Amino acid sequence: MxxxxxxxxxxxxxxxxxxxxxxxxxxxxxxxxxxxxxxxxxxxxxxxxxxxxxxxxxxxxxxxxxxxxxxxxxxxxxxxxxxxxxxxxxxxxxxxxxxxxxxxxxxxxxxxxxxxxxxxxxxxxxxxxxxxxxxxxxxxxxxxxxxxxxxxxxxxxxxxxxxxxxxxxxxxxxxxxxxxxxxxxxxxxxxxxxxxxxxxxxxxxxxxxxxxxxxxxxxxxxxxxxxxxxxxxxxxxxxxACAALGAGIVDQNRGLCSIGTSGVFLAYEGTHEQNYQGKLHFFNHVIPNSYYSMGVTLAAGQSLTWFKETFAPQMSFDALIQEASKSPLGSNGLLFTPYIMGERTPHVDSQVRGSFIGLDAGQKLNDFTRAVIEGITFSLKDAQVLMEGIAGKQFEEIVSVGGGAKSDLWLQIQADIFNTKISTLKTEQGPGLGAAMIAAVGCGWFNTLEECAKAFVVYEKEYYPQKSAVEKYQQLYQLYQQVYPQTKELCHQLK
Structure with missing residues (x-):
């Protein structure tokens, strides 16, 4: 061997x-x-x-x-x-x-x-x-x-x-x-x-x-x-690009949602030029003569880490997310924007800052935690919406990796907010696996990276959007989209 x-x-x-x-x-x-x-x-x-x-x-x-x-x-x-x-x-x-x-x-x-x-x-x-x-x-x-x-x-x-x-x-x-x-x-x-x-x-x-x-x-x-x-x-x-390859993102109907410190929503673009006017990144792929587009949330998992360390330092992440499951969809009327480090997609704005909108005296820690999770996912949906609106993409599946793929609650929230089937990887190895796949093709084990992906990438769990949740999240997402334009100037003045 x-x-x-x-x-x-x-x-x-x-x-x-x-x-x-x-x-x-x-x-x-x-x-x-x-x-x-x-x-x-x-x-x-x-x-x-x-x-x-x-x-x-x-x-x-x-x-x-x-x-x-x-x-x-x-x-x-x-x-x-x-x-x-x-x-x-x-x-x-x-x-x-x-x-x-x-x-x-x-x-x-x-x-x-x-x-x-x-x-x-x-x-x-x-x-x-x-x-x-x-x-x-x-x-x-x-x-x-x-x-x-x-x-x-x-x-x-x-x-x-x-x-x-x-x-x-x-x-x-x-x-x-x-x-x-x-x-x-x-x-x-x-x-x-x-x-x-x-x-x-x-x-x-x-x-x-x-x-x-x-x-x-x-x-x-x-x-x-x-x-x-x-x-x-x-x-x-x-x-x-290697992370996308390692997750099997080698066709235009499959996207990648990666939630680490920052967050990435990525799509394979094939050989076609897309004109996103800088609202999304557009780069050459590792697959020859191909491209991918990418939206970035600067503080995705970082927003949850900040929230935990500031308001629940004694709790583990698992316990915190378990608490969030006790909050209903929409977090009891609370919205969070994850702009604590500024934002990249779709708002290239280093001075905007995050916010909780809709606070009231009846909300608990679980509501705030769920609002953070939902807000991070809404932010990544911004990239999905740009891809669908500008390039006409129709995602049949989104592969979720990183911290957002470690929780059944968060995976279901992704399915409902993205209104797309969410899949997880059996073994998540990230960019390193993509690099190994490049070496495998280079050594002649496979003819193409696409062929290698079919052999190397194995999926595990699937989460499907729930119709009633999708409809509610669509209404909340429309409210979420209004927060940036209505808080932008306030944030700039505070800076």
Missing amino acids: SYVIGIDLGTGSVKGLVVDRNGKVILEAAENYPLHHPEKGYSEQDPADWIKGTKLVLKQLIETMPELKERLSGISFSGQMHSLVLLDQQDQPLRNAILWNDVRTTKQCEEISETLGDRLIDKTKNLALEGFTLPKLLWVKEHEPDIWKKAAHFLLPKDYLSFWLTGNKQMERSDAAGTLLLNVMEQEWDLEIADAFGIARELLPTLTASIDKVGTVRKSVCEELGIEGNVAVFAGGADN
Whole structure:
């Protein structure tokens, strides 16, 4: 039996999955690494910590499963998007990586929007937001000119990890789509954008497809890890694209609802261009010549965590959600908007803040908890509504993953609010499984990623919308949609 490894390079940790030809996850390991916040709003990591963590993960997997030394066929990656790694002429990092959740670049975003106007969305399909890579490049250019003069290349996190393993530098397109430098439909660097902001063309890496072989594990790394023979390395993909693949989102009738710290509502777009005018993200997929759209709730699970830690610190999440089940649909007249960190979809507004609407003296903790759960789900429905209204999508099934998939109550609420069948995964492995699937296809185990998904992705539970609940939630959702425009100015003035 031969194996592949999927490596998921996240914001707080790196995770490795060993997967066999049947799609079974045989073994997994993870290593944490620190975040650095040198100033308010800054978020950075040392790329050396990614390499250290990945090396420890691979060592642990190989020591636990010695047959990997001879039977490891391929490795691929999933990685946090947007984060900037700047290299000098000797391919050494010039500074800490500036991460996707760093918000220092508001001025640079404004400059990009003013300079490019409508061409920005025409070319990149996305608005200029602080998370993207181009604003980070411009920030370094303005604030760290000595470093900028030494910059010879830039990479994204998983591509830097690939460089360490193989010695070859490149950037894969599903990740490049999050830089604001890629013409998404043409799938090539947009040199007009690069020239407009003084980004030297030499900085732009060679572009690859997700399933492209980008090299083999370097001899020195093989010797250090005890690997015998050649191990192929494949380009991999952006974390959201890999998560979608790992959940089987490979056709246009199936969506993904992922509720972690933030929340994502994602849909496969096939080969078709969609014009969401920046209201949704539109990126290249890991599936060749395909695309996906995505809406983001900045504080999804974070809203529930904040609520628990603030108002019920002594309770477990399970106990808190069990209490919420005692509250009726609509939370006894209470609505919650999860804008505690600002909002992304459909309101690109960093200054709006959350609210409880409809408080009265008869409401209890269970009503507030259910309102938070319903409000998070309403926020994700905003993305679903945009997809249905603009692209004419008709979802037959939504796969739910993350914290929102751990509760029968929340899963049923999703079915009723989305008015769509909700399915859960038998084994939820997230982006790491998507990375392993890319390696499996790269190794020739399957002809296509779609074929691999049919073999690797197994669903478990199903939840169906209840007609009476759907009707009530449709009425409440119309009220929810009115909260943002009626509280926006108040929030801005409070800030």
